[in-house]
Amino acid sequence: MTRGTDERTDLKGMTLPELEEFLARWGKERYRARQLFRWIYQKHAGDFAAMTDLSKELRGILAASCRISGFPAERVETSADGTEKYLFRLEDGEAVESVLIPDEGRRTLCISSQVGCPLLCGFCATGAAGFRRDMTSAEIVQQACFAAKRLAERGERLSNVVFMGLGEPLLNVTEVSRTIGILLSQFAFGISGKRVTISTAGIVPEMLPLALRYPVSFAVSINAARGDLRSLLMPINRKYPLRELVAEMKRIPLQSGRKVTAEYVLLAGVNDSPEDARALARSFRGARIKVNLIPFNPHEASPYRAPEAEAVDRFREVLISGGVQTITRERRGADIRAACGQLRGSVQKYGNR
Numbered sequence: 001m002t003r004g005t006d007e008r009t010d011l012k013g014m015t016l017p018e019l020e021e022f023l024a025r026w027g028k029e030r031y032r033a034r035q036l037f038r039w040i041y042q043k044h045a046g047d048f049a050a051m052t053d054l055s056k057e058l059r060g061i062l063a064a065s066c067r068i069s070g071f072p073a074e075r076v077e078t079s080a081d082g083t084e085k086y087l088f089r090l091e092d093g094e095a096v097e098s099v100l101i102p103d104e105g106r107r108t109l110c111i112s113s114q115v116g117c118p119l120l121c122g123f124c125a126t127g128a129a130g131f132r133r134d135m136t137s138a139e140i141v142q143q144a145c146f147a148a149k150r151l152a153e154r155g156e157r158l159s160n161v162v163f164m165g166l167g168e169p170l171l172n173v174t175e176v177s178r179t180i181g182i183l184l185s186q187f188a189f190g191i192s193g194k195r196v197t198i199s200t201a202g203i204v205p206e207m208l209p210l211a212l213r214y215p216v217s218f219a220v221s222i223n224a225a226r227g228d229l230r231s232l233l234m235p236i237n238r239k240y241p242l243r244e245l246v247a248e249m250k251r252i253p254l255q256s257g258r259k260v261t262a263e264y265v266l267l268a269g270v271n272d273s274p275e276d277a278r279a280l281a282r283s284f285r286g287a288r289i290k291v292n293l294i295p296f297n298p299h300e301a302s303p304y305r306a307p308e309a310e311a312v313d314r315f316r317e318v319l320i321s322g323g324v325q326t327i328t329r330e331r332r333g334a335d336i337r338a339a340c341g342q343l344r345g346s347v348q349k350y351g352n353r
Contacts, residue, residue: 008067012040012145013138015181016188026061034187041141041188044149046070069138073146086146090115090139094132098143098165100150107151108160111143113176114167119201121221121234123265126166128301135167137178144179144189158189162197164219170203173210180214193217194258201236202245211252219261219292220249224271225279233271250287259290259325266312267296268305277315281322290325 011019019033035053039045048054048062073086074095084100096112115132117124143165148158161183163169169176176198182188183196193215200207201221211218222242224230230237237245249260262284266272280291293316296306307315312328319326 006067006069008065010069010138011036011062011066012069013136013141013175013178013182015178016185018178028058032058037182037185037187040068041145041148041182041185044145044152070142070145086143088143088146090135096135096139096143096166098147100147106159107147107156108162109144109147109158110162110164111140112165112167113140113163113169113172113179117167118171119168119234119236121201121223121236123223123233123267123296123302123304125299125301128299134172134175137175137182140175140179141182144183148189159191160195160197161189161191162199162219164197164199168201168203169198170200170206170210173203173206177210177213180216184214194255197261199263201234202240202248203236204240204244204248207248208251215255217258217261218249218252219263220245221265222246222262222280223265225276225283229271233267246283246287249289254288259288262289262291263294264291265294265296266307266315268307268311270304272307272311272315274314274318277318278322281319281324284324285322290327291319293326293328295328 009022011022014022016033016037019036020030023032023036024030032054035051039051043050045051046068048059048066048068051059054062069091071088071090074089075087077085079085082102086098086100087095088098089095094115096115098112099110101108101110112135114134116130117126118131120127144158144161151158163176180196183191184193194217196214197217197219198210199219199221207218207220210216221234222230222245223233224237224242227237227242230242249262252260254260262280264271264280284291293312295312296302296304298304298306316326316328
């Protein structure tokens, strides 16, 4: 359930098997859960009275004891490049942000899974703003519901979802797992597993179990080729060291042609030297891992600087020469602070009401 004062059972955020089990308590058929899924996630219904293929009796039972939570965006900001950033106010007054990125035929939504983030990565604005709590599956999936409905009104479709907003998804793996089940269900969003990406700082024990359960993509924040430097930039490295993390990335089962993405934020004079690139290439050589280079997006909470374009190009060329597939991420939504590492949600900028 979501964190409101309404004590009725929230159907949003349940997986299809959970909803089937819930309805079975009333002696209702399994297909009723599929009908409800379509109404909630494909037709964006928030009122049981609108669900005309359900019996009047069932609609009455549902209305008396259940609800479908939802919240609109409190604020929408649109970038010059078409990127949209949404601020969502949750039922307990907290707030999170998500970002919709249009790119040729894709519509990618970057969603949050926690209010803030506890990991304290030195270059990330979200971590600098602190951590408040985990989000529920209903709160997480509502971000997708809002964007999907908004896109449908334009004749467009949500095609990709990335867990790259506020929070570390694998520290809230139960609720994130429920959300993935809904995103992949043909009766809900029907998004292919390869188009759902889990971005993690490297919570090693949770990676393989999730990969075995769902055929999703993984993007792992590496950001250093040496363990000591990574511990400085990302304190989580002290618990799950770089060597163990890379070994786990190599164990993730992959369908033909797919690779695990290593995210690497380039910080001027810190981790952007050719020596760093050569060490990274040695770690990934022969593995089905590709590198996504992300020039740092400066913000006031961080002492780090963005690298020069020449340093980015040089780093990429060293990796490519070392046999590692490498791309440089295009910066999107920077003018509305929607670029990578800039989301801050409620914790500092917006506060509670």
